[in-house]
Amino acid sequence: MQHALRLDGVVKRFGAMTAVDHLSFAVTPGEVFGFLGGNGAGKTTSLRMVLDIIRPDAGNIAVLGKPPGREASGQLGFLPEERGLYRSMTALETVVYFGRLKGMSAADARSRGRLLLDRFGLGASLRTGVDKLSKGMAQKVQLATAVVNAPQLLILDEPFSGLDPVNQGLLEEEILNAAKDGAAVVFSTHVMQHAERLCDRLLLLARGAKRFEGTQEQARATLPARLEVVARQSPATLDGVQSASAGADLGDGWTAWDVRLSPGHDPADLLQQCTERGVPLRRFEQHRPGLHDVFLHIVGPAGAQS
């Protein structure tokens, strides 16, 4: 399958600073791809190269099989990190204007614009000047401009910032709808909960370099497993246990243990050992790490800050 977006060994330097460091990844149609990293990790710089706003110093970028630039722009949708609209236009005029830029007919852009603004709860504000809209409303107009052409590749830079929870939910729905319709969606964020709910695959960037790429399950598997075990004896001597620290004394000889397995060891093997050795258990519960834990494990607090 042809990739909707492909970067190969992309480098971008600003003076002595390498903002993007030999970055390679590919996104397929229908996929929601999380582009994650802390402040200053290089997310915006990477996306700007994809959009041909700036040029890489080395490496290659293919956008819908073409070099970044005008050729692919009709099938591309983009929500930039810095929001900004022409303040003298109305909400609908704005969306129509962007649709026309993408090569749509005025009639198509208008009907699609109405539909989108209606869906975003702005049906009553079609003719309101953008300068009279609240920040969040203006942001939804901008989202409509990004998807007006039903793009095959939708790129959203920090799309959730500035939106209230209801509108964050609306945006999540829009992202999933676009992917269901076959678009590849790439969104950058440093908020892991959004990534957790949306991403088929994700990439973790730190100081311009890729630190991880894969599914959420693969990301979680980079962390050693952690379990809560209620037993009468310490699980520390079982194979694969890296540490077992005693928690609450639950009476009658039972103790809650916080158990960490050595990397690569599976909780199922530990459970089997307990059964084979006749170790009585009252609870055996795996702690499912969040992407936030994964992020800190792979990137570290220092990397997150850059």
Ligand SMILES: Nc1ncnc2c1ncn2[C@@H]1O[C@H](COP(=O)(O)OP(=O)(O)OP(=O)(O)O)[C@@H](O)[C@H]1O
């Ligand atoms: N035009 C520029 N000139 C010089 N340095 C730049 C320029 N643009 C970005 N940088 C630097 O490149 C690095 C990466 O910045 P970038 O904006 O890509 O990060 P980011 O991951 O999008 O961060 P954030 O989440 O804070 O927006 C930063 O150290 C930034 O200061």
